[in-house]
Amino acid sequence: MECIKNRRTIRKYTTQDVPSDxxxxxxxEAFRASTMGNMQLYSVIVTRDMAMKEKLAVPHxxxxxxTSAPVIVTFCADFNRFTKWCELRNANPGYDNLLSFMNAxxxxxxxxxxxxxxxxxxxxxxxxxxxxxxxxxxxxxILNLPKLVMPVAAITVGYPDENPEQPDRLPxxxxxxxxxxxxxTSADINSIYTYKESLAENKHFVEINKIENLAQIFTDIRYxxxxxxxxxDLLKRTLKEQGFDR
Amino acid sequence: MECIKNRRTIRKYTTQDVPSDxxxxxxxEAFRASTMGNMQLYSVIVTRDMAMKEKLAVPHxxxxxxTSAPVIVTFCADFNRFTKWCELRNANPGYDNLLSFMNAxxxxxxxxxxxxxxxxxxxxxxxxxxxxxxxxxxxxxILNLPKLVMPVAAITVGYPDENPEQPDRLPxxxxxxxxxxxxxTSADINSIYTYKESLAENKHFVEINKIENLAQIFTDIRYxxxxxxxxxDLLKRTLKEQGFDR
Numbered sequence: 001m002e003c004i005k006n007r008r009t010i011r012k013y014t015t016q017d018v019p020s021d022x023x024x025x026x027x028x029e030a031f032r033a034s035t036m037g038n039m040q041l042y043s044v045i046v047t048r049d050m051a052m053k054e055k056l057a058v059p060h061x062x063x064x065x066x067t068s069a070p071v072i073v074t075f076c077a078d079f080n081r082f083t084k085w086c087e088l089r090n091a092n093p094g095y096d097n098l099l100s101f102m103n104a105x106x107x108x109x110x111x112x113x114x115x116x117x118x119x120x121x122x123x124x125x126x127x128x129x130x131x132x133x134x135x136x137x138x139x140x141x142i143l144n145l146p147k148l149v150m151p152v153a154a155i156t157v158g159y160p161d162e163n164p165e166q167p168d169r170l171p172x173x174x175x176x177x178x179x180x181x182x183x184x185t186s187a188d189i190n191s192i193y194t195y196k197e198s199l200a201e202n203k204h205f206v207e208i209n210k211i212e213n214l215a216q217i218f219t220d221i222r223y224x225x226x227x228x229x230x231x232x233d234l235l236k237r238t239l240k241e242q243g244f245d246r
Numbered sequence: 247m248e249c250i251k252n253r254r255t256i257r258k259y260t261t262q263d264v265p266s267d268x269x270x271x272x273x274x275e276a277f278r279a280s281t282m283g284n285m286q287l288y289s290v291i292v293t294r295d296m297a298m299k300e301k302l303a304v305p306h307x308x309x310x311x312x313t314s315a316p317v318i319v320t321f322c323a324d325f326n327r328f329t330k331w332c333e334l335r336n337a338n339p340g341y342d343n344l345l346s347f348m349n350a351x352x353x354x355x356x357x358x359x360x361x362x363x364x365x366x367x368x369x370x371x372x373x374x375x376x377x378x379x380x381x382x383x384x385x386x387x388i389l390n391l392p393k394l395v396m397p398v399a400a401i402t403v404g405y406p407d408e409n410p411e412q413p414d415r416l417p418x419x420x421x422x423x424x425x426x427x428x429x430x431t432s433a434d435i436n437s438i439y440t441y442k443e444s445l446a447e448n449k450h451f452v453e454i455n456k457i458e459n460l461a462q463i464f465t466d467i468r469y470x471x472x473x474x475x476x477x478x479d480l481l482k483r484t485l486k487e488q489g490f491d492r
Contacts, residue, residue, distance in 0.1 A: 001367050004360060005275045028418045029251045033359060034374035037468055038413050045423045052425055081420070085435050089461035094471020099478035102379050106355055106399065110374075113279060113359035114250060121247050128280035128356075133348050144426040153352065167284050172274045174327070177291045179298055180390040181322075189331050215335035222283055225340020229492065232345035246475065
């Protein structure tokens with residue numbers, strides 16, 4: 001599976017379109033992922049219309065690939081369809097809770113990764129938009145998502161117009177535990193993060209931001225405590241509004 | 247990617263072991279999945295010891311593959327390692343909240359699906375244990391998971407000793423929406439679920455359980471409202487205990 005081993009995120013795309021037939025066949029294959037009780041607790045929204053992309057660009061913090069990619073695919077945790085089926089069949093659904101949201105989010109994220117793998121195997125490039133759960137309320141309004149539906153991932157898709165370096169990864173010995181979790185000592189942490197901290201580009205980030213070290217790039221600039229807490233409260237409110245917080 | 251298209255869950259395995267080198271190389275490739283800010287917010291616990299499998303069988307509702315598979319791999323959302331790094335570097339981490347849990351769970355689930363795809367491409371069979379988030383507190387104790395670590399998926403892995411039929415899937419027109427979510431009418435729901443309801447095995451389930459229809463198999467037997475609500479409360483408590491509910 002060289003396509004997984006050699007993959008990298010692609011943020012620049014050629015103007016070549018991604019045909020609907022291809023996209024649908026990749027999604028259909030992706031739906032072969034494991035799913036809780038074969039309930040398929042997800043829906044997929046395909047965005048091609050430029051006016052819709054411009055609307056979606058706002059919750060996605062105006063990342064340029066949202067409007068420049070031919071297609072954006074938003075994967076949603078969906079207990080609405082299943083609940084409607086239950087109600088039509090005189091069955092009493094009970095999926096308006098956090099556990100059910102996690103079950104549906106899990107289903108949706110497994111399909112998301114399958115779709116990304118299949119797209120890349122077909123020569124497409126993808127970018128995972130982590131912003132999807134930062135502003136879920138806006139995405140819900142734009143995509144008209146009803147109760148019991150939550151966006152959990154969005155992927156920009158197109159034919160690659162760049163070939164960036166593969167990013168670093170932590171040593172696998174820092175991630176894999178045998179039999180039980182062996183919590184990290186300070187020496188372990190130093191060893192796990194040494195290579196990342198030594199990279200020229202990371203040293204450059206630290207220098208131009210006039211801070212002490214790479215960890216502070218994350219805590220002071222990219223993923224700040226105060227922002228996380230505001231967005232976390234929004235996520236909780238949105239889960240409640242979507243009916244997942246009985 | 248025939249391995250994705252033709253996949254099916256495997257619950258019976260031969261006695262052939264899965265070598266550590268193979269497992270580690272599959273995991274290393276799986277870690278190429280998209281990850282929030284390249285933070286790699288996951289850890290993986292590999293279970294091979296029979297005494298450990300027997301302990302894990304309890305939270306996994308004694309599903310037989312938990313003790314009969316050569317390996318169980320538990321994927322965890324992990325903000326512990328990253329937080330420890332920040333603390334060692336005089337950086338102020340703020341990842342003890344629901345949003346950060348979802349970010350880490352997303353990272354972990356993308357890696358999980360990548361791992362499953364790679365395992366299947368190498369001739370292994372897998373079963374996704376949805377029970378992982380039903381009894382997370384027990385799994386946390388057994389695997390010794392510290393604060394800011396939550397199990398989100400567990401996979402049994404081995405060489406297939408069965409070749410079951412591929413299960414049905416809903417028609418893709420019932421899952422994919424263009425531009426906006428078009429909520430389902432009763433006619434849509436009937437059309438989407440007709441094929442599933444028509445399957446002989448599903449009719450048989452309904453008959454032997456002496457209930458009205460397939461939807462009631464889900465609501466009255468497999469995924470009941472009262473069970474979901476108890477487990478949902480446990481999930482919330484466990485997230486709080488693991489430090490994700492500031």
